[in-house]
Structures are given as C-alpha cells and as structure tokens.
Amino acid sequence: MGEIIVLLLLIIFSGLIFMQGDEFAHLNESQLGPGTFPQLIAVLLAVLSLVLLIRKIIDMKRAAGTGASAGEQFRAFIHEYKLVIIMFAMLTVYIVLIDVIGFVVMTLLFVIAAGLLIGPKKRKNIVILVCVSVVLTFSTYLFFQNVLYVRFPSGILL
Amino acid sequence: MFDLLILGMNEIFQLHILLIIFVGVVVGILAGLIPGFTVAMAIVLTLPLTFGMDPVTGVAAMIGVFVGGMSGGLISATLLGIPGTPSSIATTFDAYPMAKKGEASKALSIGIWASFLSSIISLLLLVTIAPQIARFALMFGPWEMFALIVLSLTIIASVTGESILKGLIAGLFGLLIATVGADPIAGVSRFTFDLGILRAGIPFLVVLIGMFAISRLLVFLERTEMAKDKEEKQKDELKDMKVVLKPLQTLRMVLRKPGTLTGSSIIGSVVGAIPGAGGSIANIIAYDQAKKWSKDPKKFGTGCEEGVVASEAGNNSTVGGDLIPTVALGIPGSAVTAVLLSALMIHGITPGPLLVTSEPNIVGGIFFAFFVASFWMLIAQFAGMKLFVKVTNVPVHLLVPIIFVLCVVGTFVLNNRVSDLYILLMMGLIGYLFTKYKFALAPAIIGVILGPLAEVNLRRAFMTNPDWTLFFTRPISITFLILAVLSIAFTVWQTKRSGKRMAGAA
Numbered sequence: 001m002g003e004i005i006v007l008l009l010l011i012i013f014s015g016l017i018f019m020q021g022d023e024f025a026h027l028n029e030s031q032l033g034p035g036t037f038p039q040l041i042a043v044l045l046a047v048l049s050l051v052l053l054i055r056k057i058i059d060m061k062r063a064a065g066t067g068a069s070a071g072e073q074f075r076a077f078i079h080e081y082k083l084v085i086i087m088f089a090m091l092t093v094y095i096v097l098i099d100v101i102g103f104v105v106m107t108l109l110f111v112i113a114a115g116l117l118i119g120p121k122k123r124k125n126i127v128i129l130v131c132v133s134v135v136l137t138f139s140t141y142l143f144f145q146n147v148l149y150v151r152f153p154s155g156i157l158l
Numbered sequence: 159m160f161d162l163l164i165l166g167m168n169e170i171f172q173l174h175i176l177l178i179i180f181v182g183v184v185v186g187i188l189a190g191l192i193p194g195f196t197v198a199m200a201i202v203l204t205l206p207l208t209f210g211m212d213p214v215t216g217v218a219a220m221i222g223v224f225v226g227g228m229s230g231g232l233i234s235a236t237l238l239g240i241p242g243t244p245s246s247i248a249t250t251f252d253a254y255p256m257a258k259k260g261e262a263s264k265a266l267s268i269g270i271w272a273s274f275l276s277s278i279i280s281l282l283l284l285v286t287i288a289p290q291i292a293r294f295a296l297m298f299g300p301w302e303m304f305a306l307i308v309l310s311l312t313i314i315a316s317v318t319g320e321s322i323l324k325g326l327i328a329g330l331f332g333l334l335i336a337t338v339g340a341d342p343i344a345g346v347s348r349f350t351f352d353l354g355i356l357r358a359g360i361p362f363l364v365v366l367i368g369m370f371a372i373s374r375l376l377v378f379l380e381r382t383e384m385a386k387d388k389e390e391k392q393k394d395e396l397k398d399m400k401v402v403l404k405p406l407q408t409l410r411m412v413l414r415k416p417g418t419l420t421g422s423s424i425i426g427s428v429v430g431a432i433p434g435a436g437g438s439i440a441n442i443i444a445y446d447q448a449k450k451w452s453k454d455p456k457k458f459g460t461g462c463e464e465g466v467v468a469s470e471a472g473n474n475s476t477v478g479g480d481l482i483p484t485v486a487l488g489i490p491g492s493a494v495t496a497v498l499l500s501a502l503m504i505h506g507i508t509p510g511p512l513l514v515t516s517e518p519n520i521v522g523g524i525f526f527a528f529f530v531a532s533f534w535m536l537i538a539q540f541a542g543m544k545l546f547v548k549v550t551n552v553p554v555h556l557l558v559p560i561i562f563v564l565c566v567v568g569t570f571v572l573n574n575r576v577s578d579l580y581i582l583l584m585m586g587l588i589g590y591l592f593t594k595y596k597f598a599l600a601p602a603i604i605g606v607i608l609g610p611l612a613e614v615n616l617r618r619a620f621m622t623n624p625d626w627t628l629f630f631t632r633p634i635s636i637t638f639l640i641l642a643v644l645s646i647a648f649t650v651w652q653t654k655r656s657g658k659r660m661a662g663a664a
Contacts, residue, residue: 014334
C-alpha cells in the first residue's frame with residue numbers, strides 16, 4: 001500500500017516538474033532551454049513509475065483477501081514504527097526550535113530527550129546522558145565557532 | 159607512471175597531514191565496526207570538519223576514513239558474527255566460525271593483513287590505470303560525457319536494489335532533485351515552487367546526509383531492528399576473550415595464499431570501479447570465486463583461512479577500484495567517492511578527465527594518502543584492537559542522538575543556512591521511504607551529483623551542433639549508449655531467468 005502511495009507521489013512530482021518546465025524563457029531556438037532536460041527526465045520518471053504502479057496494483061489484486069483486519073494492521077504498524085515516528089517528530093521540533101530558542105539549549109535538550117526515548121529511564125542512564133549531551137554540545141559549539149568561525153543560530157537564549 | 163605518487167608524497171609527508179589521516183582511519187574503523195553505522199555515514203560527517211583544511215589535507219582525511227571503514231567491519235564480523243557494515247557480510251562466513259573455534263585472534267590478524275595487502279594491490283592498479291583512462295577521456299566531447307553518464311546511471315540502477323525498474327526510478331528522481339535551483343547554464347531559477355527554502359537549490363551533501371544518515375538512523379529505531387540489535391549484543395561470549403594478535407606469523411599465513419589474495423584483490427578492484435557496485439558486492443563475489451577455485455571448497459564456511467583472506471581482500475580493494483573512475487572521469491563509483499568529489503568542488507576544484515593534468519598534486523595526494531592510510535590501518539588495527547573490541551558495547555541510545563546532532567550540525571555548517579535543515583528533514587523522510595520500499599539509495603545519490611553534469615553536457619552538445627543524431631554517430635558515444643541498453647537488457651533477462659528458476663524450484 002505504502003509503495004503505491006510513494007509511486008503516486010513520484011508521478012505527481014514529475015507532473016509538477018513537467019508543467020513548470022514550460023514557463024522558463026528560451027534564450028533562442030537552437031539550444032535546449034532550461035526546462036527541456038528536467039521535462040525529459042520527468043517524462044521518463046513518470047512512465048517508469050506508472051509501469052511499476054500498474055504491476056503493484058496487479059500484484060495486490062492477486063494477493064487480496066489475505067491478512068488481518070484494518071484495526072489489527074494499524075496496531076501492528078504503530079507497534080513497529082512508534083519510535084520512528086516519535087523520533088522524527090522530535091527531530092522536527094529540534095530543527096524548528098534551533099532558530100527560535102538557540103543551538104546550545106536545543107541540542108542539550110534534544111540529546112537527553114532522544115536518549116531517554118530510546119534507552120532505559122534509569123537514574124544512571126540519565127546521568128550518563130546529561131554528561132554526553134553537555135560534552136557533545138559544547139565541543140561542537142566551541143570547535144565550529146572558534147576553529148571554523150561558524151555562527152550557530154543563537155535564538156532568544158543561546 | 160609513479161611521478162604522480164612521488165608528487166603526492168611531497169604533499170602528504172607533513173606531520174599534521176599524516177596525523178589527520180591516522181585520525182581518519184581510526185574514525186573509519188569505529189564507524190565500520192559499530193553495526194548499523196556505515197562508512198558513507200562517517201565520511202559525510204567528517205566532511206564539515208575538513209572545511210578549514212586545504213584540499214589535499216581534507217581529501218586525505220576522508221580517504222583515511224574510507225580505508226579504515228572498509229577494514230573495521232572485520233572486527234564485529236569476527237567477534238559477533240554480524241557484519242559491522244554491509245561490506246563484511248561474507249567475512250562472517252569464515253571468520254566467525256574460526257573465532258568460535260577459539261582462534262579469534264588468528265581470524266582478526268589474517269583479516270587485517272588481507273585488508274592491507276589488497277589495499278596495496280588495488281593502489282597499484284589505481285596508479286597505473288587511472289591516468290590512462292583520464293588521457294583517453296580527454297578525447298570526449300559533450301556527447302561522449304553525456305553518454306557516459308547515462309551508462310553509469312544505468313549500471314548503478316542495475317547492480318543495486320531490488321529491481322532495475324526501482325533503481326532507474328531512484329536514479330531519475332536524483333536527477334530531478336538536482337534540477338531544483340539555478341539552472342547551470344542560463345542561471346534561471348527553476349522549480350522552487352515559490353518556496354524560499356528551495357531558492358538556492360537542494361545541496362548535494364544535504365541530500366546525502368538526509369538519505370544516508372538520517373534515514374539509516376530511523377530504520378534503526380524500528381521495533382524489529384531494535385530487538386535484533388539487542389539479541390546480537392547479548393551473544394558477546396567472545397568479547398571478553400583475550401585477543402593476542404601475532405602479526406608476523408599470520409603474515410606468513412596470508413602470503414602463502416598468493417592466488418586467493420591477488421585474485422580477490424583484482425575482483426575487488428574491478429567491482430569497485432563499476433559505478434554503484436562497492437564493498438558489499440565485492441566481498442561476496444570474491445568469497446564465492448575463492449570457493450569455486452579452491453581445491454577443497456567444502457572447508458569454506460567452517461572457519462578456513464582462505465575464506466577470511468578472500469572476503470577481506472575483496473572489500474578493501476574496492477577502495478582503489480572506486481577511486482579509478484572518480485579520479486579519471488569525475489564519475490563517482492559510490493556514495494563515499496561522491497562525497498570526496500563534492501569536497502573537491504567545495505574547494506573550487508572541478509573533477510573530470512582534466513584533473514590529472516591540471517591538478518596533479520591533488521591526484522598524487524589522493525594516491526599517496528591511500529597508501530599512508532593503508533599503513534595506518536594496519537598499525538591501528540594491530541595496536542588498538544583491544545579498544546576497538548570494547549566499542550561494540552556502546553549502547554544505541556547514546557549513539558543515535560549523537561549522530562542525529564552531528565547530522566544537523568554538519569548540514570548547517572555546509573552553508574550556514576537554517577533552511578537547509580528543513581531540506582535535511584525532507585530528504586531523511588524520502589530516504590527512509592525509499593529504503594522501506596526497497597528503492598536503492600545509491601542511484602538517487604549518484605543521480606543528484608551527476609545530474610548537473612549530464613544537463614550541462616547535453617545542452618553543450620546541442621549548442622555546439624543542433625544535430626541530435628551525433629549521439630548515435632560518434633563512435634565512443636554510441637558504444638556507451640549501446641552498453642547502457644545492454645546493461646538494462648542483461649539485468650532484465652537475468653531477473654526473468656532467476657524468477658523462472660525460483661518458480662521451477664517451488
């Protein structure tokens with residue numbers, strides 16, 4: 001099922017690229033314009049995705065009727081991917097807030113939170129995580145700030 | 159032929175560069191031996207650290223990581239029976255049984271020697287072949303370059319992943335991603351969909367970090383993967399074993415098998431030079447061939463020395479092979495060399511057939527850094543084995559957050575843009591979905607790096623001469639295109655055949 005969605009998205013994506021490809025000004029007739037190469041690739045991508053899509057749908061029709069109920073499938077899905085989904089959400093929050101709150105604070109929090117999400121929630125573990133998080137945050141911050149002169153987003157805190 | 163190597167020696171023989179290569183090798187070994195963390199990941203994350211260095215030093219550091227990583231998988235393959243990287247799968251076949259028999263140290267030292275000697279053999283091949291190919295490639299016009307890129311992409315698509323269709327889709331997707339941003343010839347802004355984030359394009363390295371590192375970490379967090387990891391960590395009965403390496407004795411053992419060693423090294427170098435095929439494929443092919451040619455194939459899989467030699471020689475020699483098209487043509491054979499090329503580009507050096515003549519010190523530096531890295535790998539592995547063995551104990555819940563942060567830092571440092579971080583998230587998600595549904599990531603990555611090159615050459619060809627039939631009438635160009643069609647046809651035929659055989663067996 002997911003595979004079909006991915007393929008549909010790919011087809012939509014190539015469609016978008018193809019339609020946008022016409023909007024650029026051509027410099028002159030003899031050369032390929034800025035839109036031609038992407039359009040060519042988009043057509044190829046759409047055709048191949050469509051071929052695979054049709055194949056998958058045929059396969060699915062054949063295999064239909066087996067498997068658990070939708071509710072059970074959903075529960076199994078959540079069980080398997082719970083950590084992936086939560087972690088991706090955490091990463092998103094981390095990235096969004098880096099600019100608002102600041103690199104140092106967010107990194108300290110992210111490492112501890114992510115570590116607790118995956119690992120055991122015991123006191124010893126928390127102590128280790130806090131140490132790791134402090135060392136990691138300040139060593140990257142100081143290295144890039146002082147050796148490579150990178151300015152990290154400082155946000156409202158740091 | 160060796161003048162490049164001597165030139166490189168002058169570049170590399172400075173204390174700080176030698177030291178940096180050593181650090182690279184150690185980092186590579188660590189990345190290789192920790193299951194679930196790949197060499198590609200390590201090399202991507204080293205890149206930001208090399209920004210402050212001059213090009214030769216930076217590239218040398220990365221070659222250190224590459225060489226170290228290829229040999230690091232040996233440790234976990236031997237002691238835990240699980241490949242630390244995909245390129246040491248066949249190593250587990252014989253090294254693990256050998257370790258179970260109580261000869262872990264023998265397996266490790268044989269593996270280290272095989273890695274080292276095969277690296278040297280592949281270096282010799284690299285030094286002799288790459289300049290010749292580059293000289294030949296100087297004759298290429300835009301038609302030939304375009305055809306060559308088409309060929310590389312079809313080969314990558316056919317050797318990686320579940321099916322060639324998926325490989326091609328991934329490759330085309332990579333090509334399309336690369337068109338976002340400014341057009342390489344006219345400078346027109348394309349496909350930004352009026353989003354500020356996309357105005358600067360999608361940087362190659364952000365795609366790489368997202369697809370290879372973020373998505374890999376997400377896979378790691380799936381319930382079944384976590385359970386598997388726990389289970390593997392529990393069978394550490396071997397880890398407390400005393401590891402006493404006997405370098406000289408085992409060197410003799412390896413040298414007594416010159417056929418297996420050179421054969422596997424050549425297989426490794428050739429496989430490495432094919433775009434898309436790397437250590438993981440060479441490791442298995444070399445093992446398989448050694449078994450076929452052996453007088454006594456039955457002892458393979460029970461802990462025999464040849465098995466360890468073949469598999470470890472197979473994966474380490476891909477480094478030299480992989481560098482051949484990278485240096486000679488500017489076409490990377492794997493994600494790792496793609497990073498290497500983009501590091502050069504960041505320093506304003508254009509990879510391609512001209513590299514050997516225009517930047518001989520860089521090319522020589524690459525060659526010699528490979529040589530030095532192989533030595534460091536030997537020394538680091540023999541001297542630091544006891545420490546490395548301990549690292550397999552580092553818990554996942556510490557590593558995953560650390561690597562996430564390093565990915566974010568690495569992405570930000572590339573261009574000092576917060577907007578790149580959003581692209582990173584997007585690419586991580588896409589990479590995860592791709593892996594989940596068995597679209598290979600390598601074609602997508604190589605597509606992104608070769609995309610602009612393909613487009614520029616295609617358009618240049620039409621600017622020079624609007625006649626499109628030139629692609630089919632110029633001899634070298636048509637040869638490449640025919641090979642591209644053949645590589646697709648062959649793969650399709652092969653899958654059909656094996657499909658039939660499976661149906662017959664069932």
